[in-house]
Amino acid sequence: MEGVLHELNLMKGLLAAFALSGLIGWERERHGHNAGLRTHILVGVSAALFIVLSEALVQTFAGQDDQVRFDVIGVLGAVVSGVSFLGAGAIFSSKRGDQMKGLTTAAGLLATAAVGVACGLHLYVLATGATLLFLFTLGPLSRVAEAIPQKRRDE
Template identity: 80%
Template sequence: MESALNELKLMQGLLAAFVLSGLIGWEREKRNRSAGLRTHILVGVSAALFMVLSETLVITFAGRDDQVRFDLIGVLGAVVSGVSFLGAGAIFSSKAGHQAKGLTTAAGLLATAAVGVACGLHLYVLATGATLLFLLTLGPLSRLSERIAGESED
């Protein structure tokens, strides 16, 4: 019974990642981007799960054998590499090779993974603050950038 309660407590990080990643994904979804709500939730919750599993392995096995080593930084690096690979698939160049498309989508996936990692480490205030900054960047700052670009073309 205690094991089930501990696992439910670990689910807090995954649920927080679900909500915060969902907010980022919802913003992308309403702009009809290729990576939307479901993709961002999957990336965020997966990143959180990897961190929760890593932390659980350390807690469970670290005291049993001095020969066992744990590298949480390595897990974090693997999450970043995996999501970066996924993001690279979202980037396309125009036929003329002058303009890349999908950079914001790739950056958004990486940002979502970072939020998921923070949630997996139970850093909920940090994850929430980062999500708000990302939403500010994707929303109002994006519109401001488009407006400035439109004015410079005139």
């Protein structure tokens, strides 16, 4: 029974990642972007799960053998690399090379993974604060950026 209670306690991080990643995904979804609600939730919860699993591995096996080495930082690096690979697939450029599409989507996926990692580490205030900053960036700040006149590159 103690094991089940411990796992339910670990689920708090996944549920927080679900909620916060869902907010980011919902914002993208309502603006019609390809990577929306489900994609962001999957990225955020997966990142949280990888962190929770790495901590569980350390707790389970750390005391069994001095020769066993744990690299939790490596897990974090693997999460960043994996999500960056997904983000790279979301980036497209025009044939002329003068216009990029998907950069915000790629950055949003990476940001969502970071929120998931924070939730996996049970840093809920940090994860919530970061989510609010990301939502501000994707919402009101994007309207400010659109209002700024851009200089043409061929001038």
